[in-house]
Amino acid sequence: MEETGALLRAIGQRKTGLASKDFLLTWEQTREELEQVLDIAQVMKIMREKNIDTRIFNSGLGISVFRDNSTRTRFSYASALNLLGLTQQDLDEGKSQIAHGETVRETANMISFCADAIGIRDDMYLGAGNAYMREVGAALDEGFSQGVLPQRPALVxxxxxxxxxxxSMADLAWLKEHFGGLDQLKGKKIAMTWAYSPSYGKPLSVPQGIIGLMSRFGMEVTLAHPEGYDLIPDVLEVAQRNAKASGGSFRQVSTMEEAFRDADIVYPKSWAPWQVMQQRTMLLRNQDTAGLKALEQHCLQQNARHQQWHCTEEMMKLTRDGSALYMHCLPADITDVSCEAGEVAASVFERYRIATYKEASWKPWIIASMILARKFADPAAVLTRRLQEAQPRIKC
Amino acid sequence: MEETGALLRAIGQRKTGLASKDFLLTWEQTREELEQVLDIAQVMKIMREKNIDTRIFNSGLGISVFRDNSTRTRFSYASALNLLGLTQQDLDEGKSQIAHGETVRETANMISFCADAIGIRDDMYLGAGNAYMREVGAALDEGFSQGVLPQRPALVxxxxxxxxxxxSMADLAWLKEHFGGLDQLKGKKIAMTWAYSPSYGKPLSVPQGIIGLMSRFGMEVTLAHPEGYDLIPDVLEVAQRNAKASGGSFRQVSTMEEAFRDADIVYPKSWAPWQVMQQRTMLLRNQDTAGLKALEQHCLQQNARHQQWHCTEEMMKLTRDGSALYMHCLPADITDVSCEAGEVAASVFERYRIATYKEASWKPWIIASMILARKFADPAAVLTRRLQEAQPRIKC
Amino acid sequence: MEETGALLRAIGQRKTGLASKDFLLTWEQTREELEQVLDIAQVMKIMREKNIDTRIFNSGLGISVFRDNSTRTRFSYASALNLLGLTQQDLDEGKSQIAHGETVRETANMISFCADAIGIRDDMYLGAGNAYMREVGAALDEGFSQGVLPQRPALVxxxxxxxxxxxSMADLAWLKEHFGGLDQLKGKKIAMTWAYSPSYGKPLSVPQGIIGLMSRFGMEVTLAHPEGYDLIPDVLEVAQRNAKASGGSFRQVSTMEEAFRDADIVYPKSWAPWQVMQQRTMLLRNQDTAGLKALEQHCLQQNARHQQWHCTEEMMKLTRDGSALYMHCLPADITDVSCEAGEVAASVFERYRIATYKEASWKPWIIASMILARKFADPAAVLTRRLQEAQPRIKC
Structure with a gap:
């Protein structure tokens, strides 16, 4: 257990504020806090590999609120809760009375009497998703301070x-594993680029999350997209500021080729322009189906002009030694596999397929770590006791 | 643990029949049995506050059957099962083959091979919901006696x-907490009154549950509603009988003002007239959509004549010292918040908002208590052993 | 615990390959392997009856994928997971992003990072369901061998x-219980016969499963159906081969009467002809709603010509001593109960109703056993340790 010993010492020595703030944007956490989350995730992953029970809770609920479809995150969250000993309870807004005019703060309390964690996906409405989470968080704070809730659930x-x-934190954990440490990321070139997809309306949160997080670790971050496919301006500023502070760089270029040149890591992925997402939010709010159809038509036509934003073998040859690490949050639009023309050529994707699975495999651990760090002021002590007890997960 | 000591002694000394009858109507339980449920709930609540594991079961399922939407009760039931160590399994009649002509008694057995509890919500059909529960209960009795089921699940x-x-039992637990004991409720005036809502078809079960239960504890219960908004006549008789036996009173008045005058507690809430619910049940059964629309129109027009049934600041001034306790099962129709005109003025609701959350917070404990009391002949012994072992819920 | 002692010795002495192959078709398992599953199921059932905790896992997920409606199997699978200590997580393909072109092998890995078991129902598409399961299995093998998955989930x-x-294995466990041992089944006559139902499109898997399994144990298996209601030809060959090897027999007859004559066991059940299922699969694939309606009409008319395939009292009198054991996977189409004319007369069904419940009650144990046998090379050792520890399931 030397492996875990060093990690636990690092976890124990850090002074972080994770126990008193929700994990809502990576740039609200200090670098120490981000490292804390990575280390806790790694300890728990090792524990499970060694068949050591990772549960901290004997009972307790973990609530999920999915306001958009999800497979990966849904299963990762369910896994994280299970690793901690919590039981998932989904708030299905269709089945509930929420549509009947219930306020957010009331619901937040009603679902939390026995809840130790709440995870929310809300990515459809620009300007609203993160705000909704903060509203829930404030309601939980009030409920806890007023004695309604016996505990303050961790909000993720x-x-x-x-x-x-x-x-983005799972992606970072994967980069740390792949390159052999966070310090190895310093100076590495990462290309976050738009890529063509036959669909439209994909959220901005992944590219924004990547440039907002990778710029914290001294990486050379390049963002590339066709003209007009802008991200939220505030987040670009965040990335710029982060890069400066961490000794890395952040720049924008206008072709995939330019971004890929000498890159150590490439992350080609489709998204809808910020301006389109704003329009779409308004149309969704007004339930303007005709407007949404027209917007989709317009956007698909616009997308079609950018089919050359395609992660091909030729494109990969531009990267460092022709062998940059390909990343994707999955599912990717794979040319000739899931669509006629998409984000990535089949041969490129196939070469990195297992790597993208490993990238994804960090998510349960990252989520479990975020919850654990939010609930316990001294996570090293909690984990140490679990390791000392070393109850087997499988009683074989 | 002096607190729990006295409660456990009280629990242990009572002779109740809870272990052999389902909790289907409060007026089928003796006063001792109702007190038993309150006391068990309180012990479990204290245990959790002291981080003591409340689980009685290592494994086992708790089945839920929701034939109507639910947030609060759904989460409360899920919480109760989790507190006891049971895992929830929802019978989603849409996803199941129940629509294919399966009989109730067959399904009741098929879902119960490993079930320790079954919770059912069925409030849409007047004359059918409670009857359905009894049908399920009889099927469980048969399955258990015939050796099909290794245990008889508790039915809630x-x-x-x-x-x-x-x-109603959670409401009672809240009143007991708020006023400092069941004996403090004797002589207290409670006003269960109809209130205007811009919707229609709200079930009768809450007002009926309140007058049927609060009349057991020597309270002065007043029921008020506009002409024609009757409850089921049988339940009025139950309330009348209860009041007589408990040394309290039950009366009906025809204005909210009259009911509120000198009240210690007010419970203003909309419901649909009994006669309308009967019509609605027939129309629902016949899937007569046009008929249902026409009935809704008619009822909304009728409701609109009673907008003065509104729990305003002026109305509250009529109550004892102008400061009666406001209660609601939530969600309330709050004027200028969730609707233009509703059951309660925003300022009144806001003043009692946290109180209504605390009222609701008793539900998980009440449900857990009902299950525990149904499953164990000596609940005091079961709880005492859990307290002696005192396993931590959170292993921090 | 003498009962379990003999079973555990039998389990321990058998050399089986269950730990390294999924349970996808009974005829892919050896007779020893089938007996192993029965014995493990029985030990676990006894453990629970004696209030001994059956959990092998402290945490871990069990995934379910239901591509068709289900009550019984859904609850049985949930029960089996719960008995083992696993938590169910349903892959709801409607709620997930699977419709967005995700490949099977990717999804299989994405849902399995913390999964110890995966159960799949996919019976709608002839030629596709079992193939899909094998595709999932191959993806899990790849993920495990490539280090993506820390464990290989059992696939059921x-x-x-x-x-x-x-x-079919639950049916076999019931026959073993009812007749007092597997050896008692040798020479017993079982009639698997088609029966009339006012619906159409019922899967072939039950009759095929029955003739494919019961022919392993020296039984005299008779299959009967109207002309044109064929099963998949390959499975008929399997049954023929099995019967020969086990010293039993397999024959086909063309009337229910002939099949019932002197039968010890009858299993009258509707199914759609193999050829119709092929057509239906094509129409479903092409989402040809009009074609499906036309096919249904045609089939219902064809079915209507065979209403005399009805398990009546007269028909039952033909069986051995007029008292063959009636079996059904449920729900049955019961004449005058669930339909005007169906598979079985009400009086016959009622006489065997409790028996069919007991038949169904084996399913949770069979599924738990299949998972346990797939996960542990030495299931006898695992169970023995659970029995020695003898933790109470209910801590009363």
């Missing part, structure tokens, strides 16, 4: 309109 | 056409 | 286009 952002912190 | 009424015992 | 067929092994 499972993807909002601005950031996708469980994804 | 999560709201039917007649009563809403988990709500 | 919860009904496919070819077989329904959890049903």
């Amino acid at each position: 952002n499972l993807q909002c309109d601005i950031d996708h912190p469980t994804q | 009424n999560l709201q039917c056409d007649i009563d809403h015992p988990t709500q | 067929n919860l009904q496919c286009d070819i077989d329904h092994p959890t049903q």
